[in-house]
Amino acid sequence: MASLFGRKVSLLDAIAGSIAVAALAGVVWSPKLNNQLAKATGSxxxxxxxxxxxxxxxxxxxxxxxxxxxxxxxxxxxxxxxxxxxxxxxxxxxxxxxxxxxxxxxxxxxxxxxxxxxxxxxxxxxxxxxxxxxxxxxxxxxxxxxxxxxxxxxxxxxxxxxxxxxxx
Structure with a gap:
């Protein structure tokens, strides 16, 4: 497949990486995190x-x-x-x-x-x-x-x- 930093990336690695990125995005934009940030800022x-x-x-x-x-x-x-x-x-x-x-x-x-x-x-x-x-x-x-x-x-x-x- 494609190479990343001189190493080949398989389809399975690409899927696992996209799942990890989606999970990270879900944590960043989660309502609980937004509520905690709102409490910390005093709003x-x-x-x-x-x-x-x-x-x-x-x-x-x-x-x-x-x-x-x-x-x-x-x-x-x-x-x-x-x-x-x-x-x-x-x-x-x-x-x-x-x-x-x-x-x-x-x-x-x-x-x-x-x-x-x-x-x-x-x-x-x-x-x-x-x-x-x-x-x-x-x-x-x-x-x-x-x-x-x-x-x-x-x-x-x-x-x-x-x-x-x-x-x-």
Missing amino acids: VKAVQVQVDARNLPLADPTAFLQSARDDQSLSLIVRNQPAGRVQVLAIDEVRRRLVELQPNGQVIQDDDPTSPLLHHVRFNLEAQATIGPSGIVFGGTKLKIGSPVELEGTLYRVNGTVSGVVLP
């Missing part, structure tokens, strides 16, 4: 995100909240694309309150009794995201207030909406 920062999951039909809301708190991290799916894992900081049940003003001037507040089986839950999460001029990018997709997301834990998968983003 990736911890961002706190609040996600509201509304109208969850829960048979046992206390067991759901405890299961969600036991999960240290959740899978986040943004616009039907897996975006990675996020850390759970806190999970709170958000209750609607009704306020009534009495004729004597007294204000009475109570939970909304219209739908006791549907629950609203707020997830406070922390994610490592890239912060750019157009907002934060997490898992290759922009994450803004109003973005639909899915949260997947050990025993549940819920749809929610990003309701808050706290930049460092």
Whole structure:
């Protein structure tokens, strides 16, 4: 075949060399390496995100909240694309309150009794995201207030909406 440095190169050697070059290119352009380089340069920062999951039909809301708190991290799916894992900081049940003003001037507040089986839950999460001029990018997709997301834990998968983003 052809000669390289005065030595003949067989077809098998050429194939092995091209596989080695392809493997090296895969390592250089791998997403994990890009993420490590982004962390080293400081472009990736911890961002706190609040996600509201509304109208969850829960048979046992206390067991759901405890299961969600036991999960240290959740899978986040943004616009039907897996975006990675996020850390759970806190999970709170958000209750609607009704306020009534009495004729004597007294204000009475109570939970909304219209739908006791549907629950609203707020997830406070922390994610490592890239912060750019157009907002934060997490898992290759922009994450803004109003973005639909899915949260997947050990025993549940819920749809929610990003309701808050706290930049460092």
